[in-house]
Amino acid sequence: MTLWHFFLYQFFSPIRQILVQFRLTENELDNYLSSNRLNIMLDFDLLKSITIPQLLKRVCELYGPKPAFYFFREGNWSSLTYSELGKAVEGIAAGLLSLGHSRNSKIALWSENSPEWCQAYLGILSMGGTVVPIDPLLKPNELAGIIRHSESEAIFVSPKCLDTLEQLLRTGITFKSIFLLDGNEASSGRIPLAQLSEKGSTSERRLPATSNIDLAALIYTSGTTGNPKGVMLTHKNILSDIWGIFKALKLYSSDKFLSVMPLHHTFEATCGFLVPLTGGATVVYSRSLKSRELAEDIKANAITVMLGVPLLFEKFWLGLIRNIQSKSWLTKLYFGLGFNLGAWLPKPIRNPWGKYYFSALRRKAGLESVRLMICGGAPLSPEIPKNFDILGMKFLQGYGLTESSPVLSLNPEQGYEYASIGFPIAGAELRIDEPDADGVGEILAKGEMVMAGYYRNPEETARVLKEGWLYTGDSGWQDQNGLFHITGRLKNIIVTRAGKNVYPEEIEREMLKSPYIAEALVVGRKIPGGEEVYAIIVPNYEFIQQEGQLQGKIYDDRYVEELIRTEVSLCCQNLADYKRIKGFEIRRQELEKTSTRKIKRFMVKSPVAISEPEEISRQKKEVRI
Template identity: 40%
Template structure:
């Protein structure tokens, strides 16, 4: 029997799952024997430290983590990962850290980040992942609120922590451990060489706290989301039941690991099934594609902005191609569409196989899109090139995934179906069926750390988590998001306007890079109206104006082009939803970790219509 198949069977048995003898082996990728949602298979629900121990026992020689360095590829097998985790755990215990202690991690995606996180779990500690892009003024309230006792930090964050210690914003008795080599004693390379790998795994229950995930989202007020081992592990199990994953998968990690989306779905899930994770050196397209070509990923998590830039990059290269290449592309597109009508996706997969292989995504099973709504034209454009894009939905408070599109049947614009063991309902739906999305399941948080009032407000009387997102479901149960509850604009006539609906429509314009639709007032009448703040695509505007014979960008011409786009695309909207006034930004909007615009910074502004 194939060695990898034997490992899968052993792993299933070790988790108390009965292997289905009717299935002769593990089905190959792309087969449809496992429909979504599916509750036939389970990998079990375990504390995170136990999950790692089981994976190391079954998949010991498999590559778990890797990243490219100037010296070449740095790789850890599952056995080496567990050994490293035990050494760091031994160090932490010798320094006096025990079960229940709060320990932070701040740094870029790397194997060392995962080793630090799992070492905290090994001793039964509580990990506090921190945003590596956060400024000192953003970190200070989290340090103060959490009371963390130690922190693992990458080299570039050591200077920040030193300054914070000197200014009194970071207690001097807190231990700082560098994840890279330094001249001081407390750094991972020295710990991994000097300490023993026989530290025993701390016994923790599923109800014990594993992570406090600080999140401000788009509201600006950081809250500590308390996630237990059961919360995270049950979400992993639900995802596993929804989509086939196993040790043959190669995950490609580009999103920040401190975020719950990349943490759970992009790291702890693959580590639970023996898959490998490659950390891209950066988001620069050259390095990212080089890493992808060398590792041939099968799964990649992304946010919509990344997928949009990827698709537009492909389009731009094709537009700059010789005429005969464009002709071939037109022919391929036509043939692919014809074949797709006979067998779904087959034409696109075959016709554009070489293009995907040149990008390093020839073996990619699917992109998973989350963190923000995916524009339908981006999804369709990628699917026309043979990519499979699964849009999902969740939030940190749910560990985080709640819904996902089935690989066999994706719906444009939909966030999919509830994954197994998740209950979804719509609270107070209006006559059109739009209500607030609420969720219940073992993956839902305990509450907000030291914030009982916010915890009470987050749940319905019957225990459903209120997401703050408004949406509806179609006749087949697929969910669609219309916007945020707090962002709704209500007209004098009582109509509800969802800014996100207007934003999605305007973002189809090649001249609009980013847009924020807000509530405003007419300067003379005082009447409430729909207004917008626009960050243009200056490169596209420049090309367009050059074709019109205008050699230099100027504010008047920019406004003229944008107004034409707003007027033309606004014809698709009801009159009360149309943008009446807009201003232009010359720099990108500030964003959250998942590239959502920090809406709260602008919603209180009242644009002055001239």
């Protein structure tokens, strides 16, 4: 067989396989898949009336010996079954009651991801309490503010957070109880989780009955604005959201979810923990966020569902491309031809094409088992879902807020749009408030997944909840097919001298397409009569240095500045003139972020205003375009 014949065979073989696959009718295929679907059969009305502990009890009875979690300890992968989970949770709940904690008690949970985090979360809810999940990366003063505001009377803490806890205790904050998520021996009044569970197992205290309108979680927003608020989510809020997700997606009890995002974040807590738990799927906790270890974890555990924020998937994609670039010319040619053809093919057959054509690539990359990627938490460049779609992997974008438990919309698995945030999930309503001439306005949301309000903050609650509608603070529009699109945050809008609205997120997405730019923050720079578009850029120094060495170029500040100037111009060439960046500055240190990798805009120093129309700032670090 000649090389030409080989390529022809490789190109047309996937098409032949697709045609064979289509011999199965849609109903036949769905019936086959549904035999393995998550089989917790709850109708919507029933879900409205139960609580998370009641759901957990039924799930543990249904899936007893099946692994609920996989985690890496002492050089090996270990598991915790549903039966073991149920027993541990019941013990923790009874143990909390025996120590004097009661229904409606608020208990903080401060730790990195682990099965113990989940046990503590469910144990707090099972004794009728309210869990207060806290970011383990917070500084003592930030933690103190949340503890005081939430009125948390006890705390579960991991060993990694103990030093910060000691600093916190020296400020005068006290707890009725302090529990260690790891370890077997009590010390200085700290009670290990295992000991708490054992204490509860010998207790005769009955677990209290709870209501679905009881407060389940008090979640403090990530603080990108510098003003965290306590979001009150009831059992009904969270379970309504879970039901809507099940109606939108086909999920199976054989699924394995990879957990990489922090569990204190609502997206991971609901979608990466409670959703798989609801139907007997398995959650696998990754060892780290390093690309190599992530790939190994995916392959070792045959992961089927990945959840993440845009940055995770962008890095994943760049890692795949770098791996291809290191291969032989024949591999690069094979990939390039197939990728370009996949991009050209009509959308209905693009994914099936990639599934067959790139099967070897996915297998070598450890992605063979992954059937669904779901992205949320921040706006995403449409190129990323398109790229994964070409490789034969379904990539869906959703939308939501902490205030909505969090999911409000999801792209459908069939016929999804790369640039869209999809349709509202079952039980949710979305509408555009006061749309402008382009149909853009604030996104409003309604549904039983919407929060009860902000804790001890009636003024802010009244500002965002009006006549049952949640004012999200996000701007967007709805297309003729009913799909919603998000343009950005209303508070970030830049208003030019001509009165044009510019959405920074749109420009940032264009900038981040460049391999030379690691981070980009677009802001409005004040000028007489309005604002101009200005960018703060962190170059991808590692990539620039590698390329400079390969090409024999001198790698210095001047070279980087000219390179970034060129990239900024290229990234803006498809934007309207009023949206184009007029100036930028380069920073060497990465911008400060939340634990979900969102840039803390309020922490970034704003550019100096221009006082005269003809003035061009002569600041040493600024570059004009």
